[in-house]
Amino acid sequence: MVRVRFAPSPTGELHIGGARTALYNYLFAKQQGGQFIIRIEDTDQERFVAGSLERILQGLKWLGLTWEEGPDVGGSNGPYVQSERLSIYQEQARELVKKGSAYYCFCSTERLGELRKSQEAQKLPTRYDRACFNLDAEEVAARLARGEKATIRLKIPGGTTQFTDLVHGLIKVANNTLDDQVLLKSDGFPTYHLACVVDDHLMGISHIIRGEEWLPSAPKHVILYQALGWEPPQFAHLPNVLNEQRAKLSKRKDGEAVWLQTYQNQGYLPQAMVNFLVLLGWHPQDDREIFSLAELSQIFELERVQKGGAIFNFRKLNWFNAEYIKKLPLVELNQLLQPYYQKINGAEAANKDTTKLTEVLRSRLVTLADSIEQAGWYFAQELALTPDLLTTKGSTAAKAKAAQLAATASLAEVGEWQITELKQAMAKINSAGEFTRGELLWPVRVALTGQRQSPDVFEVAWALGKNETLKRLNYASKVLAAE
């Protein structure tokens, strides 16, 4: 049974890279008919951020991911929060000491800091010097009994360690390049390395799919599995998501652009986000690019994951989002747009049927939030018109006024307020060919929107409705008459 997990730390918002890692885990599990588990790695007491866990889970749900086991839904392998599993890690750490695979270390952070500094100065590898490695059992027991603070470190054996990574292939390192990793901190909390290995084993995780930044510590994890007498799971290390400078996307360098939440707030659709994210480091066999989560759950393959990092290209995200906005059922899009319309027009928008407006806007929206700028004309009480604005390039105000009057008269006659009818009505005016299309349509469109750039005249008039259209046309005539 394939069982994978996404294990975020509640130290901030859900990161774009984290979201992609979660997505890949989910897709692999679904494709394999396996299970997806959420585990919370809150072993860093100092970096804990309240509310972070809830927002991370919310972000995953927004993407459409679901999990079989996790802190919110429970499961038979819980608890799924590491701070609630402390005794398990402590026991395993002591067991390792007993077996001779780990040892107590009493070195202070100060000494460790100085050691590192001097190693750096001498351009030596920065590794623990094993000062506490040969302490005899009695001394250790005595110092522990005295209540001295101690960590437990993994004793890295000689030789080499290797494993096969599902995306990178064979990874082989000489053990003497590895540090004696702290497994249990002096506050009794485990480090990531211990907690992760213990939990993945106990929770029956079959595949560890995580970011590439873990690749260098994977051999230590393999050694830990061996020391514990456990069979290591399969590993798959995903390439990083990069910024324009090709550096790993990070809060410090890239600000809020690294949070999934940011895109959610800006009006990106989860379908677009999923589609964009999945292609950032994975590619199907053919040239298709548009996929639903359900489709991806059928065809996702770890074998086709890229080895090199991928730049987060927001232009492509924009394209996906526009595509999905165009594909969305009209009623649904209109629903999603309501909060934005209300930002323009307050609660009044809630009383209007904006379906037609939505239909007119849909091919122009990149994000839902774009509607705020683009729907202004629809809700405007009075447009700021001038004769100059109402006159198309190369024409005259007099001609604009003539067009205006003719259009008003003709549109007033229209019975069924449909786009084809509107087109016919306008065509009738110009049967003699006295106006160019621009001379006729520009003044009308501007009268209705007050803008040099807007959707099509007929669409605008259709969305506005007959009464509002005629009302605006009359107002524009007054503006031109005042000339």
Add this chain to the structure above:
RNA sequence: GGCCUCAUCGUCUAGCCCGGUCCAGGACGUCGCCCUCUCACGGCGAAAACAUGGGUCCGAAUCCCAUUGAGGCUACCA
């Protein structure tokens, strides 16, 4: 400094494992044309890449080595 990883159009990538069908395919972006009252949408088209140097081979984007470049890790953070 040490260790690890990676390297095809500006970007995401197909092809690489199983060398010839690749004077390298798709998408985003860019540019041009068409549609057109404006803005979008849509349609058509164009420019644009195998990091470098060695090998192996009749033949290399594909295999090997080196170089260069990029990234990651190097905490009692994850």
